[in-house]
Amino acid sequence: MTSPAFFAAKLLRLLPPETAHVIAVRALAMGLGPMEPQIPDPVLRIHAMGLDFPNPVGIAAGFDKDARAPDALLALGFGFAEAGTVTPRPQPGNPRPRMFRLTEDKGVINRLGFNNQGLDAFCARLAARQGQPGIVGANIGANKDSADRVADYVTGLSRVAPYASYVTVNISSPNTPGLRDLQARDALRDLAARVSSARNALDGYETRILPLVLKIAPDLAEDDIVDAVDAAIEAGFQGMIVSNTTIARPDTLQSRNRGEAGGLSGAPLFEASTHALKIAATAARGRLVLIGAGGVASGQDAYTKIRSGASLVQLYTAFGFEGPTLIPKIKRDLAELLRRDGFQHVGDAVGADL
DSSP, X not given: OOOHHHHHHHHHTTSOHHHHHHHHHHXXXXXXXXXXXXXXXGGGOEEETTEEESSSEEEOTTSSTTSSOHHHHHHTTOSEEEEEEEOSSOXXXXXXXXXXEEGGGTEEEEOOOSOBOOHHHHXXXXXXXTTOOSOEEEEEOOOTTOSOHHHHHHHHHHHHTTTOSEEEEEOOOTTSTTGGGGGSXXXXXXXXXXXXXXXXXXXXXXXXXXXXXXXXXTTSOHHHHHHHHHHHHHHTOOEEEEOOOBSOOOTTOOSTTTTOSSEEEXXXXXXXXXXXXXXXXXXXXXSSEEEEESSOOSHHHHHHHHHTTOSEEEXXXXXXXXXXXXXXXXXXXXXXXXXXXXXXXXXXXXXXXX
């Protein structure tokens, strides 16, 4: 029998994408989403970054920018939820329209520009859920008009630290002018060192090391990916997300929206992001936990990312197209693939193709 969640997802696809997104988040925040029975499959459990994940499939940042619905997302069956990107001060983002479906390509282009309500609202919501189970990460960014963007990351880290399971430093969005410049070798080392120093100065650091994660773009050259891995390791980061959206436009795109400016996500990003993931995994040699993001839409996609070096995976665009019924299907199919190939735990398959 077709579920109500399936019909809800179909109805939302009839609305403009940003409108549909806002409605979906608000509905989840009101408790209107379905709940998956929480019976974790032992083959999917994984320990990474000092945390115990019930499964490796997470919702990427960008869906729940203001931390309105992390627990509702976990109830859908996600193994972890990443809220944000949040900036120190509220900002409206770029002018609308700024989000475009590429339905024929199973992709999305967005140029939202870190639209969010700022750290005060974000932290208040995370503080209200303290004591709740589940892994919830915080993705931090810099304000568009900031005079010192690195200071924005330090501020963000300090504010979200008491409430987040881990913190992601997002320097790879293409929609804030100049932000990706922080991925350059010297700038990245300065940023990573300052954020790590702020983390190490937190109260209680000796007993709880807050995991730091760096999120990079798929458009970096191979040497730049290696530099990013080295910078993250040297600064004491625990993880890296590979990758954010791309500014590239593959020749295969069919949608009339393919020429819109912004970051491309979804199925057209899968190949490039997985290639970048393999480069990062080869450079990291097990010294960073890698999170594979970009085009994950099935159990096979998740399995490919894992075999390419990812301990965890994230998705967003496919979730927007397919709705909540996608999550249990991905986990079920992933578990079947792992067992088919003789893996007792998902961690055993990490990097199997390298």
